[in-house]
Amino acid sequence: MRRTVAFGTMVAGLLLLGAPxxxxxxxxxxxxxxxxxxxxxxxxxxxxxxxxxxVSRRKAPRPKPTPRPEMTTRPIPRTAQQDLTAAVAPLARDDGGHVAVAVDDLSTGAIAGYGGTGTFVTASIVKVDILATLLYQSQQAGRELTAAEQALATTMIENSDNDAASDLYDAAGGAAGIDEANSAFGLTETSVGTDGYWGLTTTTADDQIRLLRLVFTRPSVLSGASQDYIEDLMSQVEADQRWGVPAAADPGTPFMVKNGWLPNPTLWEINSIGEITRDGQRMLIAVLSDDNASEDSGISTVQAVAEAAAAAVASAAKA
Incomplete structure (x- = not known):
């Protein structure tokens, strides 16, 4: 009944609206x-x-927010220094911290080292510095090495002859002459001729890398002919002296090396410097060690460190 009345009322209202x-x-x-x-x-x-x-006061619908891109995480590239430290640190700890290494990857530009500023006695690796000095002085004087000097240089580097080294050391002006040349070479951590003996010269792995760059890279204060001369001799050391950094070289690849060994007085200084190719990458490596119980144990340590360091630097380049 109520619905009927309401409907009738609504109809009446509509009729009223349409009425004249x-x-x-x-x-x-x-x-x-x-x-x-x-x-x-x-x-x-x-x-x-x-x-x-x-209706007018109603707000226009807000546009849907643009979805933000999802955050993605990318692995941080490893560095040659990180990899070398991880590889060499355990070996150095096992050796009581008596070993240092520096590597310069000439193919990638990566430089890394462990204990690179530690001081070591050079033993016979200083013979490269002696020859570099003599060649530099000859360049300054505008002359070539004499036949006698060349003969001495050959036996000094290829056979590590000490008498030949003493003669050329004197010809270069001794400690004063080599120190002056080292200043031009940029060697700041090498002290020549400790106590008057060239074999007791002290140096660091970092400084030995600087010396190797002088010999193997351009620009250099050494002429191309002087560089080639040293490199040629270092590529022809006698068979029983081809240990050290060549242990890290790719099999069958050429290498250039100069080693040093010295009982001082009973524990051994064992050092190796040179150029190798590892995983197709050209590298300069210097490994210095002291307080080795024997010559053989020192050689084993130097080769293990050279191998670990070269592998780490090569691996980082591919990461």
Whole structure:
């Protein structure tokens, strides 16, 4: 019954809205010629205006935010120094910290070392410095090495002859002459001729790498001919002296080396410097050690460190 009444009331209201005179003759409330709006008309108009205002005040929908890209993690590239330290540190600890190494990868530009500033007695590796000094002085004087000097240089490097080294050491001006040349070479951690003996010269692995760069890379204060001369001699050392850094070379590849060994006074100084190729990469390596119980144990230590260092630097280049 209530639904019927409500429906009838709504119909009546609709009929009223369509009745003549509700909108007036013009069909627009308040237009000229129209009747004054009734209270019902005003109410309807106000309701419509209110609804329009509410709709107008509604905020436009916000655009969906652009999704942020997911964060991705990339492995940090290992460095040659990190890899070399990880590889050499256990060997150095086992040796009581009496070994140092420096590597310069000429193919990639990577440089790494362990204990590179530690001081060691050179023993016979100083013979490369003696010859480099003599050649540098000859360049400055505008002359070639004499035949006698060349013969001495050959036996000094290829056979590690000490008498030949003493003669050329004196010819180069002894400690003072070699120190002066080393200043031009950029060797800042080498002290020549300790107690008057060239074999007791002290140096660091880092300085030996600087000496090797002088011999094997350009630019250099040594001429190309002087560099070639030293390299040729270092490539032809006698068979029983081809240990040390060549242990790290790729099988069958050429290498250049100069080794030093000295009981001082009973424990051994064992050193090796030179150029090798490892995994196709050209490397300069210097390994210095002291307080070795024997010559053989020192050689084993130097070769193990050279192998570990070269492998680490080569591996880092491929990481």
């Amino acid at each position: 005179g509700f909108l007036g003759a013009s069909g627009v409330p308040g237009a000229p010629g129209s009747a004054a709006p009734t209270a019902a008309e005003v109410k309807v108009t106000n309701v419509a205006a209110t609804r329009h205002a509410k």
